Amino acid sequence: MQKKNPLVEVKNVRHFYNKGSGSDFLVLDHINLTLYEDEIVCLLGRSGSGKSTLLRVISGLIKPTEGTVTSPDKEVDWVKNNVAMVFQNFALFPWLTVQENVEVGLESLSIKSNEMQSRAIKAIDLIGLDGYENANPRELSGGMQQRVGLARALVVKPQLLLMDEPFSALDVLTEEILRADLLDLWIEGQLNTKCIFMVTHNIEEAMLMADRIILFGSNPGKITGEITINLAHPRNRLAPDFRAMLDNIYAKMTEKDEVSAKNSGLFSGMGMGMVLPYISTNILQGFMETLETNYQGKADLPKLSEILGNNNGEVLQIAEVLHLLRLCEIDDGDVSITPKGKLFALGAIDERKKIFRDHLVTYLPIVTRIHAVLDERKDHSAPISRFLSELGDYMPTLDANETMKAVISWARFAELFAVDESQDKFYLE
Numbered sequence: 001m002q003k004k005n006p007l008v009e010v011k012n013v014r015h016f017y018n019k020g021s022g023s024d025f026l027v028l029d030h031i032n033l034t035l036y037e038d039e040i041v042c043l044l045g046r047s048g049s050g051k052s053t054l055l056r057v058i059s060g061l062i063k064p065t066e067g068t069v070t071s072p073d074k075e076v077d078w079v080k081n082n083v084a085m086v087f088q089n090f091a092l093f094p095w096l097t098v099q100e101n102v103e104v105g106l107e108s109l110s111i112k113s114n115e116m117q118s119r120a121i122k123a124i125d126l127i128g129l130d131g132y133e134n135a136n137p138r139e140l141s142g143g144m145q146q147r148v149g150l151a152r153a154l155v156v157k158p159q160l161l162l163m164d165e166p167f168s169a170l171d172v173l174t175e176e177i178l179r180a181d182l183l184d185l186w187i188e189g190q191l192n193t194k195c196i197f198m199v200t201h202n203i204e205e206a207m208l209m210a211d212r213i214i215l216f217g218s219n220p221g222k223i224t225g226e227i228t229i230n231l232a233h234p235r236n237r238l239a240p241d242f243r244a245m246l247d248n249i250y251a252k253m254t255e256k257d258e259v260s261a262k263n264s265g266l267f268s269g270m271g272m273g274m275v276l277p278y279i280s281t282n283i284l285q286g287f288m289e290t291l292e293t294n295y296q297g298k299a300d301l302p303k304l305s306e307i308l309g310n311n312n313g314e315v316l317q318i319a320e321v322l323h324l325l326r327l328c329e330i331d332d333g334d335v336s337i338t339p340k341g342k343l344f345a346l347g348a349i350d351e352r353k354k355i356f357r358d359h360l361v362t363y364l365p366i367v368t369r370i371h372a373v374l375d376e377r378k379d380h381s382a383p384i385s386r387f388l389s390e391l392g393d394y395m396p397t398l399d400a401n402e403t404m405k406a407v408i409s410w411a412r413f414a415e416l417f418a419v420d421e422s423q424d425k426f427y428l429e
Contacts, residue, residue, distance in 0.1 A: 004036035004037055004038055004039065005036060005037045005072075006034050006035070006036055006037075006072045007035050007036055007037050007071065007072075007159060007160060007194055007195050008034070008035040008058065008069065008070070008071060008160055008195075009033075009034050009035075009068075009069070009070050009071070009072060010031055010032060010033040010034070010035075010054075010057075010058060010067070010068075010069050011032055011067055011068050011069075011070070012030060012031075012032060012066065012067040012068070013028055013030070013031040013032075013054070013057060013064045013066065013067030013068070013069070014026070014028055014029055014030060014031070014064065014065055014066040014067055015027045015028040015050075015053060015057060015062070015064045015065045015066075016065045017394070017395070017396070024065075025273060025393070025394050025395070026220040027050045027053050027220055027221055028050050028053060028054055028057070028064070028220060028221045028222070029220040029221065029222045030222065031054060031067070031221075031222065031223060032223070033214065033223065035160065035195050035197055036195065037194040037195055038194065038195070039195055039196075039211040039212060040186065040195075040196040040197075040198065040209050040210050040211050040212075041195070041196070041197050041198070041210060041211065041212045041213075041214060042198050042199075042200055042205075042206035042209060042210035042212075042213050042214070043055070043197070043198070043199045043200070043214045043216055044200055044201065044203060044206045044213050044214065044215055044216060044249070044253070045201065045215065045216030045217065045218060045221070045253075046201055046218055046316070046317070046320060047201055047275060047277045047317065047402075048218065048274075048275025048276075048277070048395065048399050048402075048403075049216050049217065049218035049219075049221050049275075050216070050218065050220065050221025051199040051201075051216055051221065052164050052165075052199055053221065053396075054199075054216075054221060055085070055162050055164050055197070055199050057069060058079075058083070058160075058162060058197065059079065059083055059085050059162050060079035060083065061085075082158055082159040082160060083158055083159070083160045083161075083162060084105065084152075084153035084154070084156050084158035084160075084161055084162070085153060085161075085162040085163070085164065086146075086149050086150050086153045086161070086162070086163045086164065086166045087149060087164050087166075088164050088165045088166060088168055088169055089169060090137075090142070090145040090146055090148070090149050090169070091149060092137040092145055092148055092149065093137075094136065094137050094138060095136075096136075096137075097133065097134050097135060097136060098124060098129060098132050098133055098134070098135050098136075098137070098140070098148050099117070099120050099121065099124065099133040099134065101137070101148055101152055102120040102123055102124060102148065102151045102152045102155050103116050103117070103120045103155075104152060105152040105153065105155045105156050106119060106120065106155055106156060109156065119155050120133075120151075120155055121133060122155075123151040123152075123154050123155040124148075124151050126151065126154065126185065126190060127147045127148075127150050127151045127154070127181070127185075128147060128181060129144060129147050129148065129151065132144070141174070142169060142170050142171070142174060143170055143171075143174035143175075143177065143178055146166060146167070146169075146170060146178060147178065149166075150166070150182070154191060154192065154193070157192040157193070158192075158193050159193060159194045159195065160193065160194065160195050160196075160197060161191070161193045161195070161196045161197070162197050162198075163196065163197070163198040163199065164198075164199050165198075165199055165200055165201070166178075166198070167179055167205065168200075168201075168202070179205070179208065179209065180234070183208075183209060183233060183234070187233055196209075198210075201316075201317070202314075203246060203249050203250065203253070203302075203316070204237065204246065204305075206249075207229065207235065207242065207245065207246055207249070208235050208237075210229050211228070211229055212226065212227070212228050212229065213226070213227045213229060213249065214226055215227070215249075215252055215253060218275075219273060219274065224252075225252055227245075227248070227249060227252070229245065231245070243302070246302050247300070247302055247333055250301050250302055250316075250333035251332045251333040253316070254301070254316075254330045254331060254332065254333055254334075255331065255332060271365050271394075272365050272366055272369070272390065272391065272393075272394050273394035273395060274324075274364075274365070274366075274403075275395055275399045275402065275403055276321070276324075276364070276366075276402070276403040276406040276407065277317050277320075277321065277402065277406060278402055278405045278406040278409065279317060279318055279321055279406070280409065281356070281409065281410060281413040283318060284318065284321065284322060285352065287315075287318050287319075287322065288322065288327065288328075288337070288341060288344055288345040289345050290304075291304075291328070291335065291337055291345065292337055292341075292342060292345035292346060293345070297336060297337035297341075297342060298334060298335070298336040298337070299334065299335055299336075300333060300334055301315060301316060301319060301330075301333055301334065301335055302333065304335070319335045322335075322341070323335075324363060324364065325356070325359045325360070325363055325364070326338055326340065326341075326359055326362075326363055327340060327341035327344055327355075327359065328341055340355060340359070343355060344356070353413065353414050353415055356410070356413060356414045357414035357415065357416050360410055360411065360414055360416055361416065364407075366387065366390075366391065366403065366407055367407060367410075367411065367416070369387065369390070370382070370387055370407070370411075370417065370426060371416065371417065373386075373387075374417055374426055374427065374428045375428065379427075380427055380428040381425055381426065381427035381428075382425070382426055382427075383424050383425060383426075384404070384408075384419070384421065384424050384425065384426055385424050387404070387426075388400055388401070388404050391403055391404060408421070415429075417429070
């Protein structure tokens, strides 16, 4: 097999999040990674693990605290001239037309107006939006808006295309279509880019796209493994070799390390810095009921994902939350219910609330903190913003907001403490 040419080298990158007071919070730890020409690489890890931070370091949007990101020839301004990014949330200017949004990507290149227009129109045609050049973003569906974001990135002809969970905001059908179209353009050599590096938490998505999968651990973010995918495109989800590899990735992502094993938990660093994904209690309860009543308390996560109709990134997130709460255990790609989880799954609503309440206070440090402060105050109340600010000492604002959204939802279900968001207040009833 012919050796591929290196395109980007990430060496000894560490990044600290400045908390404003006290010691800084380590987000990325000793990242060493080489991206090669003619490959799609997926960075696969749980939400809040630092994947997007690494992507922004590679893009040049963030300067790492330690370490370097270079091209092999050490070209000055290589990133500026050769890298483009597609974001999760479309990031279009609503007052500009489709063509004008795409042309924004060319403005820093100092090219003539007629060439700018010509390249923008070609990029729009390439991604399947011919005829929508003069439309405004509000006239487009989510999938079409993301195509505009993709065209804006491709129009600069980047050697490296970075993608931050580009399909996660789309419905399932649109996601499938856009992913397939992008792969077709890549295979046919129409993208004018040498490498795609994509962040995702969806295992099956990584399997469908990647030539190489980088497994990413959390707290702090670090590379924990690498898997080469030698399956031809288009890939068949139902093929035995695809399923076997999918099971293998699940097993690697859910195996316990030495630190977490000592703490009887799956993840190391489960303190205030643990980013919590918002998942509704209805979904958590439905998952537990299905696991106990249909599978006698234990199931294979990939198989469970198929049956529930969720993408596997979502199912793994659900299982992770239940694991954090000690209602489930995850190991080697399987999820199994704990004794308390069994009582939760089979219990009436009041019994469920009591178990959920006890486990929130016991196992989630941010909830323990809020409850302790409310309990010790004379009026048993405190501002929500106070705890949001504390979370901000450990994680970026978006992650802090997501974590607080989860805490508020779960505490309401458990009747642990009351919430008045209009008054910015938590209080004990």
